[in-house]
Amino acid sequence: MALIGSFALLLALALSVYCFGIGLLALVRKNDPDWERLGETARRAGVVIFGAVFLAALALVISAFRDDFTIAYIFHHSNRDLPAPYKFATLWSGQEGSILFWCLLLSGYGFVLRLRYKTDPRLFAYASVVLAAVQIFFLSLVNFAANPFGLLEGPLRPDGSGLNPLLQYPEMVIHPPMLYMGYVGFTIPFAFALGALIMKYPGEKWIHITRRWTMVTWGFLTCGIFLGAHWAYAVLGWGGYWGWDPVENASLMPWLVGTAFLHSVMMQEKRGMLKVWNMWLVFATFWLAILGTFLTRSGIISSVHAFAQSSIGSWFAWFLAISFAVFVFFFVRNKSHLRSENKLESLVSRESSFLFNNLLFLLLTLDVLWGTWFPKISELVQGNKVTVGAPFYNRVAIPVALLLLLLTAVGPLLAWRKTSLESLKRNFLWPTVAAFVIALFVMFTPARWGSIFGLKPWHDVSYFYSLMTIFLSALVACTVASEFYRGGRVIADKTGQGMFASMVQLTHRNTRRYGGYIVHFGVVLAMIGFSGSALNQDNEMAMGYGDKMSIGGYDLVCRSYTQEENGNQFTEWALMDVYQNGQLVRTMSPQRIFYKASQQASTKPDIDQGFKEDLYLVYEGQNEKGQPIIKAHVNPMVIWIWIGAWVMILGTALALVENAPAPVTVRVPKLVEHAAPVATGD
Amino acid sequence: MMSTPNSVLRRALHCVLLSLAVFAFTGAGDPASRFKEIGHRLVCVCGACGELLLECNHVGCTYSDRMRNELMAAVTRGDNDDLIQQAFVQEFGPTVLSAPTTSGFDRTAWIFPLLAFALGMTAVVFVIRAWKNRPSPAPAGGVPRIKAADLEKYREQAGEETDL
Numbered sequence: 001m002a003l004i005g006s007f008a009l010l011l012a013l014a015l016s017v018y019c020f021g022i023g024l025l026a027l028v029r030k031n032d033p034d035w036e037r038l039g040e041t042a043r044r045a046g047v048v049i050f051g052a053v054f055l056a057a058l059a060l061v062i063s064a065f066r067d068d069f070t071i072a073y074i075f076h077h078s079n080r081d082l083p084a085p086y087k088f089a090t091l092w093s094g095q096e097g098s099i100l101f102w103c104l105l106l107s108g109y110g111f112v113l114r115l116r117y118k119t120d121p122r123l124f125a126y127a128s129v130v131l132a133a134v135q136i137f138f139l140s141l142v143n144f145a146a147n148p149f150g151l152l153e154g155p156l157r158p159d160g161s162g163l164n165p166l167l168q169y170p171e172m173v174i175h176p177p178m179l180y181m182g183y184v185g186f187t188i189p190f191a192f193a194l195g196a197l198i199m200k201y202p203g204e205k206w207i208h209i210t211r212r213w214t215m216v217t218w219g220f221l222t223c224g225i226f227l228g229a230h231w232a233y234a235v236l237g238w239g240g241y242w243g244w245d246p247v248e249n250a251s252l253m254p255w256l257v258g259t260a261f262l263h264s265v266m267m268q269e270k271r272g273m274l275k276v277w278n279m280w281l282v283f284a285t286f287w288l289a290i291l292g293t294f295l296t297r298s299g300i301i302s303s304v305h306a307f308a309q310s311s312i313g314s315w316f317a318w319f320l321a322i323s324f325a326v327f328v329f330f331f332v333r334n335k336s337h338l339r340s341e342n343k344l345e346s347l348v349s350r351e352s353s354f355l356f357n358n359l360l361f362l363l364l365t366l367d368v369l370w371g372t373w374f375p376k377i378s379e380l381v382q383g384n385k386v387t388v389g390a391p392f393y394n395r396v397a398i399p400v401a402l403l404l405l406l407l408t409a410v411g412p413l414l415a416w417r418k419t420s421l422e423s424l425k426r427n428f429l430w431p432t433v434a435a436f437v438i439a440l441f442v443m444f445t446p447a448r449w450g451s452i453f454g455l456k457p458w459h460d461v462s463y464f465y466s467l468m469t470i471f472l473s474a475l476v477a478c479t480v481a482s483e484f485y486r487g488g489r490v491i492a493d494k495t496g497q498g499m500f501a502s503m504v505q506l507t508h509r510n511t512r513r514y515g516g517y518i519v520h521f522g523v524v525l526a527m528i529g530f531s532g533s534a535l536n537q538d539n540e541m542a543m544g545y546g547d548k549m550s551i552g553g554y555d556l557v558c559r560s561y562t563q564e565e566n567g568n569q570f571t572e573w574a575l576m577d578v579y580q581n582g583q584l585v586r587t588m589s590p591q592r593i594f595y596k597a598s599q600q601a602s603t604k605p606d607i608d609q610g611f612k613e614d615l616y617l618v619y620e621g622q623n624e625k626g627q628p629i630i631k632a633h634v635n636p637m638v639i640w641i642w643i644g645a646w647v648m649i650l651g652t653a654l655a656l657v658e659n660a661p662a663p664v665t666v667r668v669p670k671l672v673e674h675a676a677p678v679a680t681g682d
Numbered sequence: 683m684m685s686t687p688n689s690v691l692r693r694a695l696h697c698v699l700l701s702l703a704v705f706a707f708t709g710a711g712d713p714a715s716r717f718k719e720i721g722h723r724l725v726c727v728c729g730a731c732g733e734l735l736l737e738c739n740h741v742g743c744t745y746s747d748r749m750r751n752e753l754m755a756a757v758t759r760g761d762n763d764d765l766i767q768q769a770f771v772q773e774f775g776p777t778v779l780s781a782p783t784t785s786g787f788d789r790t791a792w793i794f795p796l797l798a799f800a801l802g803m804t805a806v807v808f809v810i811r812a813w814k815n816r817p818s819p820a821p822a823g824g825v826p827r828i829k830a831a832d833l834e835k836y837r838e839q840a841g842e843e844t845d846l
Contacts, residue, residue: 237739245732273813344813352810359802367795374782374791382787387725389780390734396795538736603739618739631739 002071002149005059009100009147012052012107013139019046020132027125039125043114046128049135050104050111057091057104060148064090069160072152073097079162081568085173086163092176093167095297095312096148101176102293103138105184110135113188123206126195127188134187137319145312165569165595165602169235175227179251182221183289186254189214189261190286193279197330200337204269210282211265212656218258219652225251226645237603237618239538239633241641244393249372250292253365258285260361267354270416272341277358279338283327288365290320295372346418353411360404367396398465405472405527408520409479431478439471452532452612452636462534469531473524480517480524487514508660515655519648526644532613532637540631542623543574552634554615555579559587561628570594574619574628578608590619590630614638717757720766724749725780734780749774 019042026039060073064087069075077094078087092101110131117124142148189210196206228248233241242248261281267274298313344351371388379385413427447454457464488503495502507514539551543558550556561574573591577584591604608615616633623629721736728738728745735753738746749770756766770778782788 238733238737239739240737243732340813344810346814347810355806355810359806363795363798363802366798370791370794370798375777378782378787378791384775385777386782386788386791387777387780388782388791389725391723392781392791395781396792400799620739 001059001063001066001068002151005056005063005149006147008052008056008059009103009139009143009149012049012056012103013136013143015045015049015052016132016135016139018042019049020129020136023125023129023132027129042132043117043125043128046110046114046132050107053100053104053107053139056149057100060097060100061088061091064088067160069157070151071148072150073148075152075157075160077160077163079160082160082163083168085170086168089167089173089176090163092180093163094148096142096146096150098176098180099138099142099146099312100148101180102184103135103142105177105180106131106135106138106187109185109188113191119209120205122199123192123195123201123209126199127191130191130194131187134191137315141312141315145315162595165593165600166235168595169231171227171231171234175224175231177224178220178227179224182217182224183251183254183293185213185217185220186258186286186289188217189282193282194327194330197279197334197337200334204272207265207268207278211262211269214258214262214265214282214285215652215656218255218262219649221251221255221258222645222648222652225255226642230642233638234605234607235602237605237620239536239605239616239618239631239635240533241638244371244388244390246372247292247296249368250295253292253368254285254288256361256365256368257281257288260358260365261285263361264354264358267351271351273344273351274354275338275340276335279331281358287320287323290316290323294320348414348419348424350411350414350416350419353407353414357404357407357411360400360407364397364400364404367400368393371396401527402465402468402472405469405476405524408523409472409475412483412517412520413479427479427482431475431482434478435471435475438474439467442470443467449612452535455535460534466531466534469527473527473531476520476524480521483517484514505660507654508657511657511659512655515651515653515657518651518654520651522644522647522649522651524644525640525647529637529639529641529644532635532640535636537634538631540620540629542625542627542629543576544625544627547627549630549632551632552613552615553580554632554634556617556630556632558628558630567596569596572619572622572628574630576606576617576630578615588615588617590617592619592621609639611639612636713754713757716763717754720757720763721750721753723767723780724753724770724778727774727778 021042022038023042023046026035026042029035060071063071063074064078065084067074067078067080073094073096074090077097078090082090090097092098110128113124113131114128117128192206192210192213195201228251229241232243233239261278264274264278264281268278294313294316298316346352371392374388375385409431410428415423442453443455443457445453452466452470455463455467455470457467484503484506485499487506488499491497491502491505492499495505497505537552539549541547541549543549543556543561545558545560547558548555555578557577557579559575559577561572563570563572565571571591571593573589576588576590578586578588586608588606588608590606592601593604594601603618603620605616605618607617613634613636616635618631618633620629620631718736722734724735726733726735726738726743726746726749728743733739735746735749752770753766756769761769767779782791784792
């Protein structure tokens with residue numbers, strides 16, 4: 001299998017070199033029919049790359065299932081007793097395998113792109129060449145610097161080291177593929193953008209093509225980020241979902257810039273503006289995705305998520321530099337092609353709101369980038385590292401995020417070119433009043449209704465932020481609802497349909513717009529979930545039989561605790577009865593697991609999810625008497641984060657659906673009131 | 683004996699200052715909330731979890747218990763926040779603090795986001811003004827542009843038809 005895999009990777013590299021070289025020459029000699037035919041062979045070579053890389057990936061997966069510990073990668077990341085789904089996930093659980101997985105996804109995207117070339121053969125030819133250049137880099141990496149088929153030195157071992165126990169969780173079978181499909185996918189919009197720039201593409205068709213690819217990619221990255229957050233919450237046992245770790249930040253930055261692009265691209269489509277800006281945004285999204293990979297693999301920034309330090313960091317540094325230089329070269333050469341077609345007419349307009357929207361997304365990205373790199377900068381400047389953790393990011397990012405939320409409410413209701421004061425009053429009066437009422441309701445409702453209620457913003461700045469989040473989220477929700485209602489009502493009045501059917505028809509007529517509103521609504525739900533973190537509570541104690549701990553309206557009683565063992569692991573767990581108002585409401589069982597093969601331990605928290613709050617129990621360890629130390633958290637509103645993520649994915653999927661054709665109106669002549677009798681016998 | 687205006691004013695000022703002090707230091711003297719607040723300004727230095735001290739879940743951790751005990755002892759002793767943080771920095775190094783300080787080079791960590799915000803807002807306002815003053819490009823293909831007054835008229839009509 002190692003031989004097959006290695007050969008397949010070499011073949012893939014050779015094909016990508018052919019695809020790039022011949023493809024490039026065919027573009028340069030565009031009027032020569034012989035070169036045109038050769039260019040077609042380059043495209044086909046690009047298609048076959050996917051087959052070769054797929055074969056290599058298959059060889060690695062089969063090696064994992066066969067427990068082939070002659071291969072070093074399989075030895076270090078798998079073991080005999082590892083359950084099947086995790087043996088499959090061995091493909092992306094280590095450095096070398098994950099780069100192979102990156103190559104697989106890149107070639108998969110390339111496969112689709114090259115098959116769909118008839119959409120615009122010339123543009124797709126340019127994009128294919130750009131893509132081939134990126135494939136050459138990653139395939140060179142996997143062939144020469146991080147080969148997953150390297151053989152293990154020394155005698156054959158009877159069993160492997162096993163998979164990191166933190167990765168032995170169902171979500172970890174889905175999270176990396178989603179994340180990588182997002183990261184890798186941003187190469188495609190970049191390929192189209194650079195291709196359009198090089199060929200001075202006339203018109204905006206390339207942006208339509210790029211936008212759909214970007215939405216798909218953005219959807220995958222969103223899914224991957226939220227899956228990672230959920231995994232952190234459900235597995236790591238610290239009661240949180242986002243730690244501002246450098247690897248987490250590495251996924252957030254391309255997401256932020258990609259989101260900015262998805263918004264500003266509308267300016268280019270509708271008004272022919274922001275062409276230069278969009279070109280740089282697409283490049284920045286791709287570049288930040290590669291930068292993120294560089295951060296996690298080079299060891300330059302410490303992170304608990306990072307792969308082991310290796311020499312491939314320098315490969316990525318060179319690739320980042322070369323890709324930047326190539327992009328700047330073509331931008332400087334062809335930027336005159338990117339002239340704006342319209343001018344701005346008013347500060348109060350949709351165009352201005354997009355500018356501010358982009359500014360805020362960019363500011364958030366810069367803040368995250370700055371915070372991620374500051375430990376390294378501090379080390380270079382003053383000789384010692386500092387930690388840049390959650391308190392820094394919360395302080396700099398939350399105000400910007402709240403401004404973005406405000407813009408999410410305001411922006412969609414501003415008109416293109418200019419918005420009148422009358423229009424502003426008409427669109428915003430009732431949503432603002434409703435949002436105020438909701439915020440006041442949350443402030444003055446007794447806290448016994450749920451942890452989020454009774455928020456007094458003057459008690460703590462975090463309470464102020466939470467209440468502002470709720471107010472602005474309510475404002476966004478009301479403006480989104482008003483858009484659906486107004487549009488639905490017009491259709492209902494014209495067609496006589498019910499309101500719900502009219503809203504469905506409305507959405508189907510403009511899926512991108514209304515799918516986008518649904519994504520905004522998902523963001524609102526997630527933000528409401530985040531706002532609950534200011535009211536988190538926790539408590540911890542060692543608990544013997546019958547001992548009681550109180551937290552947030554719950555009384556926890558330790559019923560029992562014990563241990564069990566199987567071939568793969570040793571488990572300690574406690575059985576906790578949960579009482580509310582003296583009534584037993586449920587029994588929960590937090591665990592701690594020790595994995596034999598890897599000699600590592602991890603917690604398995606038990607989480608009781610509710611719409612108002614989660615009760616989250618962690619088995620932290622044992623005291624000297626052998627009694628379990630239980631940490632309990634009450635985390636308000638967390639479930640709305642996951643619901644919001646689902647709504648965002650749903651909105652994205654909806655926005656990708658083709659619009660329904662507009663209904664055709666046929667004019668018929670007015671009927672004659674008194675028809676003339678038909679003569680018989682004529 | 684009647685109070686002079688000055689003494690009334692002085693007493694009122696003392697009351698105000700006392701009230702402010704009550705608000706300002708509410709919770710400050712409470713060991714549990716101080717422990718929680720300072721605990722979230724420190725990081726577990728085990729190197730395996732990277733968590734804030736009070737969020738470390740102890741699995742495989744040899745440091746967090748010791749750090750928490752030291753923190754509790756310092757808070758119970760009545761040491762102020764700066765003293766406690768300095769003691770941890772001396773023992774574990776500057777990386778024990780969960781965020782950069784506001785002194786020396788660390789200050790730049792906090793200044794940069796503010797500067798970026800100010801520069802960004804200025805740039806956007808500048809761009810908007812520049813674009814507004816730009817001459818209108820000639821319409822492509824001889825298609826006449828809709829005049830602003832006509833556009834406003836159609837907008838009002840659309841607004842009336844979709845009004846709540």
